[in-house]
Amino acid sequence: MSRKPKKLLNNPNDVPAEQLEGLIYACGGKLIKVEGYSGVYRNDIKVDQVVVVTGGGSGHEPMFAGYVGKGLADAAALGEIFASPSPDIIIETTKAAQKGQGVLFVYGNYAGDNMNFDIAAELLEEEGIQVKTVRVTDDISAAPLSRMSDRRGVAGDMYVLKIAGAAVEAGYDLDKVHEVTAKANFNTRTMGVALGACSIPQTGKFNFELADDELELGMGIHGEPGVRRQKMASADEINGEMIERLCADIELKAGDKVCVTINNLGASTYTELLIANRKVHQVLSERGIQIHDTLIGGYCTSQEMAGYSITIFRLDDELQKLYDMPCDSFAWRK
Numbered sequence: 182m183s184r185k186p187k188k189l190l191n192n193p194n195d196v197p198a199e200q201l202e203g204l205i206y207a208c209g210g211k212l213i214k215v216e217g218y219s220g221v222y223r224n225d226i227k228v229d230q231v232v233v234v235t236g237g238g239s240g241h242e243p244m245f246a247g248y249v250g251k252g253l254a255d256a257a258a259l260g261e262i263f264a265s266p267s268p269d270i271i272i273e274t275t276k277a278a279q280k281g282q283g284v285l286f287v288y289g290n291y292a293g294d295n296m297n298f299d300i301a302a303e304l305l306e307e308e309g310i311q312v313k314t315v316r317v318t319d320d321i322s323a324a325p326l327s328r329m330s331d332r333r334g335v336a337g338d339m340y341v342l343k344i345a346g347a348a349v350e351a352g353y354d355l356d357k358v359h360e361v362t363a364k365a366n367f368n369t370r371t372m373g374v375a376l377g378a379c380s381i382p383q384t385g386k387f388n389f390e391l392a393d394d395e396l397e398l399g400m401g402i403h404g405e406p407g408v409r410r411q412k413m414a415s416a417d418e419i420n421g422e423m424i425e426r427l428c429a430d431i432e433l434k435a436g437d438k439v440c441v442t443i444n445n446l447g448a449s450t451y452t453e454l455l456i457a458n459r460k461v462h463q464v465l466s467e468r469g470i471q472i473h474d475t476l477i478g479g480y481c482t483s484q485e486m487a488g489y490s491i492t493i494f495r496l497d498d499e500l501q502k503l504y505d506m507p508c509d510s511f512a513w514r515k
Contacts, residue, residue: 186380186387186485193382197239197261204246208511212249213277215256219266220274221246222256231355232256232279233345235287235338236271237294238263240381241402243512244338244481245288250510253346254287262381262484263403265293271301275310283311283355287345287362289334290316313359317341319371319492321430322399322407329367335402336444336481337369339513340494340504347503361499368495370431372423375400375407377448377487398422402446402483416453420460420491427493428468435469440494440504445479448487454478461491473501480512 190196201219205212212221219239226232235245236258246257256278260266266274275284286302288294295316302312318329319337344365348358375397378387388404391397398419399407433439441461443454454477465472473496481490496504508515 185385188382188485190382196382197259200239200242201246201259204511212246215274215277218270218273219259220257220270220277221249222274222278223249223251225251226255226278226280228280229282230280231282231349231353231358232275232284233287233342233349233358234258234271234275234278234284235342236266236274236298237288237291238265240484241481243479247512248339248342248510250508252343252350252506252508252515253510253513254342255349262383265291265297268297268300268304271298272304275301275305279310283313285345285355285358285362286312286314287338287342288316289338290318290330290332291334311355313355315341315345315359315362315366317366317369319366319369320401321370321372321426323401323405326430333401333405335371335373336442336490336492337366337371337494339442339480340369340440340492341365343508343513344500344503346508347506350506351503361503365494365500368431368500369492370427371490371492372399372427373402373446373488373490374398374419374423375446375486375488379404379447379484379486381484396488400488402481416456417460420457421464423491424461424464427491428464431493431495433468433470433493433495436471438471438473438496438501439465440474440476440496441465441472442476442480442492444481444490444492446486446488446490447479447482448485449489451477454489457489457491474504
């Protein structure tokens with residue numbers, strides 16, 4: 182008998198709305214729901230600030246709405262599970278949050294998100310709301326470095342949002358917020374490994390199949406093909422390869438300073454995450470790389486997918502100053 186996903190839910194069609202409602206309750210009044218639309222915004226946006234709007238498909242919790250808060254995103258527009266929010270959702274969420282000083286869209290680089298956020302930006306511009314965009318492209322498995330603009334946005338979204346939100350708090354105008362956020366994206370790299378499949382609640386089926394003795398290196402957060410599928414191997418072998426690929430792609434050199442995230446894709450244990458972190462720190466230390474901060478946990482998930490990703494965020498003086506500023510959201514407090 183084939184194995185089926187097992188989740189404790191109500192009506193599967195209500196999952197995005199119900200989880201968002203639960204998030205709003207958890208935030209104790211800090212988030213406001215966009216009336217009639219699946220979007221939220223902060224209750225304390227300043228009257229004269231640039232506004233950072235993020236968004237994407239539900240199912241990656243705490244991404245995206247979990248990063249709405251002081252020093253991070255100001256609003257998030259949410260689609261169905263693994264599906265882009267519609268232009269209407271993005272437009273109404275942006276209108277509810279914007280303060281007349283311009284808007285920066287920050288979201289993962291996927292065809293549906295690109296199309297819908299671009300439509301929304303064009304229509305908002307026609308109404309006199311200035312919009313700039315940074316698409317996050319941190320997944321090194323999705324395309325070679327020569328085609329970085331074709332890469333997917335995965336767990337690195339959190340670092341890019343952190344810098345965007347801090348730049349707003351620091352008083353940057355829209356052009357400067359856009360510039361430093363684009364720099365943060367350029368300095369962010371991620372690679373993942375999948376051990377088991379994810380599922381969409383409405384289907385009751387897994388999105389893909391992995392044999393009990395297989396893993397897939399570089400798989401995307403929706404089950405997109407990775408670098409290769411292979412037999413299970415030791416943690417040090419797989420983690421060593423991932424960190425070496427990341428270091429090569431971002432061209433880390435001795436003396437560089439980085440932040441590291443070991444991100445649970447959904448069903449991996451802290452045991453596995455900490456063992457991965459051990460190898461990452463060993464390799465970086467051997468290379469003379471200074472680790473400024475380490476984050477371990479579920480920051481960008483994929484339902485019950487077993488596996489994790491490793492993200493490297495390279496700092497310069499400006500990025501470090503912004504990264505070290507406080508933030509306060511459901512998913513990240515600093």
